[in-house]
Amino acid sequence: MAEAMPAKSLLDPRSRGWVLAAAGACLLPLLLQLPPRLDVGIATAAVAIGGLSWRRPLPGWLRLLLGAALVGAVLATSGFAFGRDTGCALLAAMLAIKPAETFSLRDGRSLLGFALFAPFATFLLDQGPLSLVLGLVATTLALAALLRLSELESGDGRHPLPAWRRYASVWRLIAIGLPLALAAFWLFPRIATPLWGVPERAMARPGLSDRMSPGAWIDLLNDDSTALRVQFFGATPPTSQMYWRGPVLWNFDGRTWTQSDWMRGLPPARVRSRPIAWDYELEVEPTDRRQLVSLDLPTAAPDGIQLSLDYGLYAPKPLSALTRWRMQSAPPRSFEPELKHTLRQLALQLPSGFNPRTLALAQQWRREAGNDDTAIAQRALRMIRSDFAYTLATPLLGRNSVDEFLFDYRAGYCEHFSSAFVVLMRAAGIPARVVTGYVGGYRNPIGGYWQVRRSDAHAWAEVWLAGRGWVRFDPTAAVAPERIYDTLGDRASAGDGLFGALPGLVPMRNAGDWLRRGWNDLVLGFDATRQQRLLQSLGVPEISSGRLVALFILTASLALLWMIWLTARAEREHDVLLRAWHRLGVRYARIGLGRDPHEPAGPWAARVLAARPQSSALTALSARFAEWRYAHHDGGRPPRDLVRDLQSHRP
Amino acid sequence: MSATSAMSPRRLRTRFESWARPRQPETLPVRIDRRRVYVLPTRFGLFFALLLAAMGLGALNYNNNPALLLVLLLVGAANASLLVAHLQLTGLQIGAIGAEPVPAGSVMSLRVHARAAPGRNRRGLRVRCGDADAVLSLEEGTGQAVLALPTLQRGWLELSRLRISTTRPLGLAVAWAYVWPDAPLLVYPAPEAHGPPLPQGIGDASVARLHPAGDDVHHLRAYRRGDPRRAIAWKPSARRDSLLVREYEQPLGADVLLDWHQLPGIGHEARIRRLARWVDEAERQSRRYRLELPGQPPLGPASGAQHRHACLRALALLPRLEQVDG
Numbered sequence: 001m002a003e004a005m006p007a008k009s010l011l012d013p014r015s016r017g018w019v020l021a022a023a024g025a026c027l028l029p030l031l032l033q034l035p036p037r038l039d040v041g042i043a044t045a046a047v048a049i050g051g052l053s054w055r056r057p058l059p060g061w062l063r064l065l066l067g068a069a070l071v072g073a074v075l076a077t078s079g080f081a082f083g084r085d086t087g088c089a090l091l092a093a094m095l096a097i098k099p100a101e102t103f104s105l106r107d108g109r110s111l112l113g114f115a116l117f118a119p120f121a122t123f124l125l126d127q128g129p130l131s132l133v134l135g136l137v138a139t140t141l142a143l144a145a146l147l148r149l150s151e152l153e154s155g156d157g158r159h160p161l162p163a164w165r166r167y168a169s170v171w172r173l174i175a176i177g178l179p180l181a182l183a184a185f186w187l188f189p190r191i192a193t194p195l196w197g198v199p200e201r202a203m204a205r206p207g208l209s210d211r212m213s214p215g216a217w218i219d220l221l222n223d224d225s226t227a228l229r230v231q232f233f234g235a236t237p238p239t240s241q242m243y244w245r246g247p248v249l250w251n252f253d254g255r256t257w258t259q260s261d262w263m264r265g266l267p268p269a270r271v272r273s274r275p276i277a278w279d280y281e282l283e284v285e286p287t288d289r290r291q292l293v294s295l296d297l298p299t300a301a302p303d304g305i306q307l308s309l310d311y312g313l314y315a316p317k318p319l320s321a322l323t324r325w326r327m328q329s330a331p332p333r334s335f336e337p338e339l340k341h342t343l344r345q346l347a348l349q350l351p352s353g354f355n356p357r358t359l360a361l362a363q364q365w366r367r368e369a370g371n372d373d374t375a376i377a378q379r380a381l382r383m384i385r386s387d388f389a390y391t392l393a394t395p396l397l398g399r400n401s402v403d404e405f406l407f408d409y410r411a412g413y414c415e416h417f418s419s420a421f422v423v424l425m426r427a428a429g430i431p432a433r434v435v436t437g438y439v440g441g442y443r444n445p446i447g448g449y450w451q452v453r454r455s456d457a458h459a460w461a462e463v464w465l466a467g468r469g470w471v472r473f474d475p476t477a478a479v480a481p482e483r484i485y486d487t488l489g490d491r492a493s494a495g496d497g498l499f500g501a502l503p504g505l506v507p508m509r510n511a512g513d514w515l516r517r518g519w520n521d522l523v524l525g526f527d528a529t530r531q532q533r534l535l536q537s538l539g540v541p542e543i544s545s546g547r548l549v550a551l552f553i554l555t556a557s558l559a560l561l562w563m564i565w566l567t568a569r570a571e572r573e574h575d576v577l578l579r580a581w582h583r584l585g586v587r588y589a590r591i592g593l594g595r596d597p598h599e600p601a602g603p604w605a606a607r608v609l610a611a612r613p614q615s616s617a618l619t620a621l622s623a624r625f626a627e628w629r630y631a632h633h634d635g636g637r638p639p640r641d642l643v644r645d646l647q648s649h650r651p
Numbered sequence: 652m653s654a655t656s657a658m659s660p661r662r663l664r665t666r667f668e669s670w671a672r673p674r675q676p677e678t679l680p681v682r683i684d685r686r687r688v689y690v691l692p693t694r695f696g697l698f699f700a701l702l703l704a705a706m707g708l709g710a711l712n713y714n715n716n717p718a719l720l721l722v723l724l725l726v727g728a729a730n731a732s733l734l735v736a737h738l739q740l741t742g743l744q745i746g747a748i749g750a751e752p753v754p755a756g757s758v759m760s761l762r763v764h765a766r767a768a769p770g771r772n773r774r775g776l777r778v779r780c781g782d783a784d785a786v787l788s789l790e791e792g793t794g795q796a797v798l799a800l801p802t803l804q805r806g807w808l809e810l811s812r813l814r815i816s817t818t819r820p821l822g823l824a825v826a827w828a829y830v831w832p833d834a835p836l837l838v839y840p841a842p843e844a845h846g847p848p849l850p851q852g853i854g855d856a857s858v859a860r861l862h863p864a865g866d867d868v869h870h871l872r873a874y875r876r877g878d879p880r881r882a883i884a885w886k887p888s889a890r891r892d893s894l895l896v897r898e899y900e901q902p903l904g905a906d907v908l909l910d911w912h913q914l915p916g917i918g919h920e921a922r923i924r925r926l927a928r929w930v931d932e933a934e935r936q937s938r939r940y941r942l943e944l945p946g947q948p949p950l951g952p953a954s955g956a957q958h959r960h961a962c963l964r965a966l967a968l969l970p971r972l973e974q975v976d977g
Binding site for chain 2: 113116150154172173176177178180182185195528563
């Protein structure tokens with residue numbers, strides 16, 4: 001096989017280096033999106049295979065073995081569930097193995113072709129700025145490697161271009177293609193309803209979910225990326241009232257709180273709102289889950305969103321891309337004042353045989369307080385405020401997690417506090433449930449919008465009190481309000497996060513997030529609906545798809561014409577005078593008196609004069625032309641009037 | 652069935668080639684304008700297009716804008732690469748082609764000279780003629796490619812069209828143009844390998860040639876670089892205190908007559924090959940020779956490169972009589 005291959009189609013080491021570097025650059029952003037361990041594994045495999053097969057191909061059985069091992073590792077990590085991320089991880093694994101058989105020009109090209117799938121796959125998983133920048137860099141490198149390969153193919157491989165020239169060429173190509181690309185991006189008709197669904201992630205990313213086990217949110221609470229951006233129209237609530245309600249958890253098995261799925265289908269409970277109403281637009285970063293959050297209780301669900309009994313908002317599809325929702329919310333005056341018996345049972349249920357000390361304490365409080373539910377809840381808050389501390393460094397809890405927390409450690413974070421509080425309430429016979437979501441927010445001074453980070457994730461309690469219905473109690477806020485209703489100043493002094501410790505970077509962060517929001521607005525959030533309203537500012541309310549196609553064809557043809565103009569322009573004579581002279585010759589050629597290539601100006605003019613004695617202007621023109629062209633003069637631009645006369649002369 | 656399907660691409664190709672410009676030989680110089688540059692995707696280009704189509708469909712379906720933007724940037728760059736490939740050839744001027752005549756059967760080096768306005772990078776253009784190909788790289792506006800053409804028979808070598816092509820910059824598309832130079836190339840007859848020596852000269856032995864391997868010592872002269880050591884006359888050198896060299900003289904017959912009619916009994920082509928060898932041999936011995944061919948005025952007597960070319964050209968252009976020759 002190898003002997004039959006002509007020598008010229010083999011990659012030389014430098015070209016091979018270019019190809020592998022480009023493939024590595026393509027792989028990098030994808031690896032960053034894969035679960036840890038898996039990405040390290042694939043990266044190690046890629047480097048090892050690249051190194052091992054540098055001099056000679058790996059034997060076939062070894063390649064097969066490596067491939068099977070990587071695919072097996074990917075499938076095992078994802079628990080043999082096939083999702084979008086599993087597919088992407090498989091692609092990464094394939095790319096890691098491919099260098100083992102990349103030796104000819106053709107192999108190199110097919111590797112680069114497949115490698116370009118990697119940034120594409122990255123964007124399916126994440127659309128953040130880092131992925132975008134890395135994807136762009138990878139694309140540039142891949143195209144530069146293609147450039148290098150075709151240099152090799154043309155037999156000019158011994159005089160390679162310097163690397164910067166190659167990047168410059170790639171960017172020139174992209175720049176020439178840019179008008180066409182942008183026309184297609186804005187105007188090519190978008191698909192309003194997908195032909196096939198977005199496969200979900202098989203491996204969930206950390207975030208708010210339908211379950212919560214105390215101690216499990218450490219990753220989430222340290223994740224400083226933005227979860228929501230909120231633009232308020234009109235009144236803005238104080239940060240201490242910014243409770244972004246998410247999943248409501250009813251069921252407790254001693255360790256984990258979970259949602260009741262059947263409750264989604266029930267109609268929303270009866271709510272009497274206070275007269276305050278907040279009008280806002282949520283920009284939700286992709287979560288890959290169906291549930292949305294809302295500020296306190298929404299007065300109505302947005303279009304296409306289902307509102308459940310406990311005021312959870314459910315989208316019809318997992319939110320795998322950036323979405324925007326316009327909503328109104330109001331704090332409740334009363335929230336489900338009549339609790340149905342089954343729901344009451346559910347809100348009182350505790351697993352039997354867990355947390356005996358907590359149960360005993362609750363029963364003791366009940367005996368002391370009589371029928372006053374509010375007093376019990378206040379007493380619990382008082383206890384927590386006086387004896388408990390907030391910390392993210394918590395020990396692993398054992399079987400009686402609430403007992404250990406309430407009586408032994410007495411320190412923890414929102415998960416522990418809310419869980420213990422609800423268990424205590426239920427044990428005292430008060431219906432209670434855990435609510436998760438985000439709390440607080442940070443106002444971006446540049447954009448005038450509010451940012452809610454994933455680290456603002458929070459869990460609190462709702463307690464059902466007669467007459468008022470579900471009332472929010474936040475035991476964590478009783479301990480460490482500054483840790484919850486955060487401002488960036490608190491963060492900076494507490495040294496949270498990577499950037500929080502450096503106050504000088506705060507303006508940069510603000511500007512960065514503002515830019516990101518602009519990018520989201522302009523590019524990421526662009527879809528079929530926005531496309532229809534594209535020309536709204538020009539007074540066209542809605543573009544029909546037929547018009548859109550016409551507009552696209554028009555702009556695309558303009559872009560193509562521009563390209564053709566570039567081709568034609570490259571050929572044309574640079575000297576203005578000569579160009580005018582040649583055009584003159586073309587005009588005479590139409591009447592059969594064209595200048596022959598060997599014919600000087602004077603004899604040609606004489607010949608034309610002989611054929612058409614009535615026109616003598618050409619003789620004078622050609623004399624002037626010849627004088628300027630061949631007489632001695634010190635460079636400079638040709639006289640403008642001569643050029644103009646040549647241009648305007650007609651036979 | 653399979654025969655026709657195997658034929659059809661070739662038929663398509665011949666049809667294209669009969670349609671493609673230029674359709675007849677043209678005088679050089681030829682400037683390649685945009686109307687005669689053809690661009691088609693390569694196999695890799697088609698694969699790339701398929702890849703982009705798949706990515707584009709996915710991006711549109713998921714309404715994933717960064718992915719769509721990536722695909723569109725790649726589409727734009729690929730499209731621009733067609734243009735750049737086109738631009739590599741347009742404006743190129745094939746100034747001249749030339750080749751030294753060589754005996755049939757040996758390889759003729761065909762030089763193709765190209766010019767273009769400097770400023771655009773035109774490197775690694777591929778020039779192909781039949782099965783021979785070479786790389787043409789323009790440095791500061793000029794460049795030359797040397798094609799090794801096989802020669803089969805004496806006479807005029809009719810060039811097929813030169814195909815100038817490039818797959819740069821990305822290898823996605825091949826741009827090519829044809830140039831059909833109206834400049835036939837001469838191929839000398841192949842001299843026979845072995846045969847009788849030159850016929851003796853005719854007329855007076857008026858020319859004697861100095862030859863270091865001759866018999867009669869003619870005179871002594873000063874040593875010149877390159878003289879064989881055994882030609883040095885050591886004793887006279889010792890006397891004169893400088894190196895002297897003996898020169899010998901060999902009497903040679905005067906003009907050699909290479910007459911077609913004096914070679915009966917061998918075939919037509921064999922005669923031509925023998926005469927070709929004799930021309931070369933006479934030239935090597937610096938003898939004047941006259942070539943007489945049927946139906947032509949005699950050439951010479953003379954010697955020198957020009958005379959040799961005239962003789963070999965006349966021999967090369969003798970009509971071919973393959974059937975008679977058998």
